[in-house]
Amino acid sequence: MLQESGSASVLDPLAPIAPQLFRALRDRIIHNDLPPSSRISETEIAREFGISRQPVREAFIKLAGEDLLAILPQRGTVVRKIRYEAVLDARFLREAIESDIVRILASTPNETWLTKLREQIEEQRAAMDGRPEDFFALDDRFHRTLAAAAGKKGAWRLIEGLKSQMDRVRFLSLVHFPVPNLVRQHEAIVEHIAKADVAGAEKCVREHLREVLNDLPKIAASVPGFFEMPDGDAPRPVNVNIQGGDDQ
Incomplete structure (x- = not known):
């Protein structure tokens, strides 16, 4: 469980670290505390949470799997745009x-x-x-x-x-x-x-x-x-009339 201790972020040492870190960083991205195009460093995150870089790397990979991070070889990691x-x-x-x-x-x-x-x-x-x-x-x-x-x-x-x-x-x-x-x-x-x-x-x-x-x-x-945004005109959300049992 993520806790606040002064200005540092603290993870529960009795629970697996990588899943906790994934949830904490995911929340920051979703809340836009880490806005799109922000750079995010394994080293800085490891230092903030007082952990090794391995669970940070695992969390980054999982976040990339949800299209929340882009891991760019030789260029670092950035928060993906929506x-x-x-x-x-x-x-x-x-x-x-x-x-x-x-x-x-x-x-x-x-x-x-x-x-x-x-x-x-x-x-x-x-x-x-x-x-x-x-x-x-x-x-x-x-x-x-x-x-x-x-x-x-x-x-x-x-x-x-x-x-x-x-x-x-x-x-x-x-x-x-x-x-x-x-x-x-x-x-x-x-x-x-x-x-x-x-x-x-x-x-x-x-x-x-x-x-x-x-x-x-x-x-x-x-x-x-x-x-x-996609190339060309952006598709709009569906706002057609819905009949029970019909799909869009």
Whole structure:
């Protein structure tokens, strides 16, 4: 577990170091504390955390696997820009997985899980007037719980690996982040599951996941140095009408 000790960052010596370091650096990149194009050094990170360079190298390789770092031979390591197309691809894949998850849940509603989800929504409601970044953890927990309720914890782990680019965009859009809308959408998803409305639950989760990226073109235009844009015209997020059971 990462702790703060004065100005130094401290890792739990009783737990594996590389995974802790990966999570700590991943959080810094996603929160834009390490913004795109920042240089990052194995030596400096090892010194900051008081560890050898081997776990740092392991963490860097894993971060590069999520397109968060670019390891450039002879030139060092830099934080990658947010790949615009990767954000859309991640949303597409996440929507496909989570729409199946809610279909499973709505086909056989379970009152124990529904109670847990409703309790989480109440916590989200209480946090609506707080900082949007504090809401993100509650949002992730809600979606992780949906996956667990469907017996698909492995699917959520896959989603976590996919959504790092989406999360970077979320932290760039804090001022305009639609927290009240997202809470209402969570509630609608749960109520459609409770009514065994498979098509309705799927429609709600698809709309919900598309909401987050509505402002993607505007965000990319406001901080162009943060994004790696495709050649030609940038594709736009999908905003077509969604019919339950239909894909984009």
